[in-house]
Amino acid sequence: MGVTFERTMTEEYLAIIPLIERLHRHFLNVVKSELDSSDIRDTNNVQAIMLFNLGDAEMTVSELTLRGCYLGSNVSYNLKKLVENGYVEQARSPHDRRSTHVRLTPKGRALRDRLAAMHRRHAESLQCVITAPDLEHTAATLSRLERFWVRVSDQASPFGQLVA
Numbered sequence: 001m002g003v004t005f006e007r008t009m010t011e012e013y014l015a016i017i018p019l020i021e022r023l024h025r026h027f028l029n030v031v032k033s034e035l036d037s038s039d040i041r042d043t044n045n046v047q048a049i050m051l052f053n054l055g056d057a058e059m060t061v062s063e064l065t066l067r068g069c070y071l072g073s074n075v076s077y078n079l080k081k082l083v084e085n086g087y088v089e090q091a092r093s094p095h096d097r098r099s100t101h102v103r104l105t106p107k108g109r110a111l112r113d114r115l116a117a118m119h120r121r122h123a124e125s126l127q128c129v130i131t132a133p134d135l136e137h138t139a140a141t142l143s144r145l146e147r148f149w150v151r152v153s154d155q156a157s158p159f160g161q162l163v164a
Contacts, residue, residue: 016145020142028045028046028049029045030118030122031045031048031049031115031118032044032045034048034114034115034118035048038114040111042085043081043082043085043087043111044078044081046070046074046078047078047081047082047087048111048115049068050064050068050070050075050078050079050082051082051087051088051104051108051111051112051115052112052115052116053067053068054088054102054103054104054108054112055104055112056104056109057103058101058102058103059101059102059103060093060099060100060101060102061075061076061079061100061102064079064102079102082108083102086105086107086108087104087105087107087108087111088102088103088104088105088108089102089103089104089105090102
């Protein structure tokens, strides 16, 4: 019984990884469709998600990176584009000149509001196939998986072996 459980657990674990990747790509396509239907051409789907995650907060670039699923090098480029196109404004921190704070402009808040409306529409449509408890359970499971991956990556040595 133990071997069967281990094989099933391994198979299920391996099936989840590409599923997460595909879900993220599908979500990017959904956001792109929303931008296209709104005739918004001066930003892309990744930038729009960054803008949505920024919300009403003012935060550093590092905080924004930790809040979303973007690679650090892409955050700087995408923020530069969001600033150039008038969605975000950047300012040096008065307390630490090395740190840059970002926040939405009125144009950025308008797009954020459009994306929030899209999310509300999707949540309402989703109710017929997925319940709130389903989403709560999924979020809890994915959060545990995230914590596991963070812990494993923190414990990994440069040679790919776990540190005892």
